[in-house]
Amino acid sequence: xxxxxxxxxxxPSMRENATQDSIDAVRLDASRQLDPERKSEFxxxxxxxxxxxxxxxxxxxxTRTIHLLDAGAGVGSLTNAFLTRFQDSTASVEAWEIDPVLxxxxxxxxxxxxxAGLASTxxxxxxxxxxAWNISMGGGVRFTHAILNPPYRKIKSDSKHRYLLRxxxxxxxxxxxAFLALAILLMEEGGEIVAIVPRSFCxxxxxxxxxxxxxxxxxxxxxxxxxxxxxxxxDDDVLxxxxxxxxxxxxxxxxxxxxESHDSTFGDYHERALPFGQIVKDGDAERFIHxxxxxxxxxGAHGLFxxxxxxxxxxxxxxPVVDFRLREHCRAVPESGTVPLxxxxxxxxxxxxxxxxxxxxxxxxxxxETRKWLMxxxxxxxxxxxxxxxxxxxxxxFVIDPSELPAPFYGFENHLNVFHIAKHGMDRETARGLAxxxxxxxxxxHFRIFSGHTQVNxxxxxxxxxxxxxxxxxxxxxxxxxxxxxxxxxxxxxxVETRWQSTYSKxxxxxxxxxxxxxxxxxxxxxxxxxPALGHS
Numbered sequence: 001x002x003x004x005x006x007x008x009x010x011x012p013s014m015r016e017n018a019t020q021d022s023i024d025a026v027r028l029d030a031s032r033q034l035d036p037e038r039k040s041e042f043x044x045x046x047x048x049x050x051x052x053x054x055x056x057x058x059x060x061x062x063t064r065t066i067h068l069l070d071a072g073a074g075v076g077s078l079t080n081a082f083l084t085r086f087q088d089s090t091a092s093v094e095a096w097e098i099d100p101v102l103x104x105x106x107x108x109x110x111x112x113x114x115x116a117g118l119a120s121t122x123x124x125x126x127x128x129x130x131x132a133w134n135i136s137m138g139g140g141v142r143f144t145h146a147i148l149n150p151p152y153r154k155i156k157s158d159s160k161h162r163y164l165l166r167x168x169x170x171x172x173x174x175x176x177x178a179f180l181a182l183a184i185l186l187m188e189e190g191g192e193i194v195a196i197v198p199r200s201f202c203x204x205x206x207x208x209x210x211x212x213x214x215x216x217x218x219x220x221x222x223x224x225x226x227x228x229x230x231x232x233x234x235d236d237d238v239l240x241x242x243x244x245x246x247x248x249x250x251x252x253x254x255x256x257x258x259x260e261s262h263d264s265t266f267g268d269y270h271e272r273a274l275p276f277g278q279i280v281k282d283g284d285a286e287r288f289i290h291x292x293x294x295x296x297x298x299x300g301a302h303g304l305f306x307x308x309x310x311x312x313x314x315x316x317x318x319x320p321v322v323d324f325r326l327r328e329h330c331r332a333v334p335e336s337g338t339v340p341l342x343x344x345x346x347x348x349x350x351x352x353x354x355x356x357x358x359x360x361x362x363x364x365x366x367x368x369e370t371r372k373w374l375m376x377x378x379x380x381x382x383x384x385x386x387x388x389x390x391x392x393x394x395x396x397x398f399v400i401d402p403s404e405l406p407a408p409f410y411g412f413e414n415h416l417n418v419f420h421i422a423k424h425g426m427d428r429e430t431a432r433g434l435a436x437x438x439x440x441x442x443x444x445x446h447f448r449i450f451s452g453h454t455q456v457n458x459x460x461x462x463x464x465x466x467x468x469x470x471x472x473x474x475x476x477x478x479x480x481x482x483x484x485x486x487x488x489x490x491x492x493x494x495x496v497e498t499r500w501q502s503t504y505s506k507x508x509x510x511x512x513x514x515x516x517x518x519x520x521x522x523x524x525x526x527x528x529x530x531x532p533a534l535g536h537s
Contacts, residue, residue, distance in 0.1 A: 378425015
């Protein structure tokens, strides 16, 4: 069910407005005092008051004594919102903030809430070190609530933090997932966590151990998505797509509320409840967390998303050529004995521009040392592994046409993904149809369900589902030299989808007729002759 509503935090009272304005002024002033390089290095992006109020509103009402955790507390925006919401509760707060400038402001924020029944402690120390010690020793407070905006930074594989995390059973690659994993371990059963974090943990192989821990230990109760990826932390010009997630330690997993707003004003807030099976697919070894946004609620039930790449006999890999490892074999311009070395910058407005003046090479020697990194002449579909902030779509696909690039072999650089068939090319219509499909708005929407960052991994592309062979061939036959306009691409996709859905519906009605006539042994042959949509691909 889809619900459009204004939550309490979206229509705050005058007093709450004054409080939000005050804490935001403090936040912005403190942010200006921080060293910009350190701020970026440690992911010190503090939570706007409106988002903090929204996060606090997600906690369940309670009469129990509260033990609140706020790790990476900044100026205290989150704790301020939480204590405003639970101002009549008996509570203790433990906040971690390692930055001396922010710690002083945090102390003032907590002091402003001083009252009977409230105790607070600020730890000016490393949260990972403290939490790992408490967990390994079985000591320290166990919390009933946690409200988090953790720092965002990669953790080196040989760092002290990585070893401390492994000692308590946490395997992860970023500070934000480390903070969230430790918070889970520090919670009482039934405790609630609300965190604003990058969406990147929802997919990708590196984050799988963290997803497994989260899903093993907690129920996901609510996920909120901001449509505009640059709006949640607009004051800090942050482009990383963030989500708000509510977890319950050792909770029974039921439906998940998925909500959405364009930005932190929450003026167009919508939410709906979805079965957990739409969030994490049964049998998915990667444990991807899908977030079906309202703009595209089909989540794979769409008629064009019917086949895996394996069923199609198509594979996808990262471009094999890592140029710095083969530097001595790379050439700035094509010459005798070389073959094309293709980068993403060789494509402009959907067309191949080769060779192209650039700081990167245009060719690579065809030699014994390079042969295993090259692919033979043929039609290939390429996608960029990284989309720029200016590009509307996450997935940007191109076709390598051997008539435009005559050469016995091609080198595909590592920042591309390559669709191929057993390390060889495919037929022209399939390649064109696949590229058209990948460049459609419906694929962009579908991809955003389980991927929150601008990187497009080969693993993500393998997890997607695709049209059948006949659909790809039909799309490929419809492609013309002018089919680069987004509206034209989407129109062709819609036409083919409508036609095939109609064919499928007729086939399904025939199958039902055969079933009722008790001639089901005849139905498969009869149907496959009448409807290619029901035949094997």
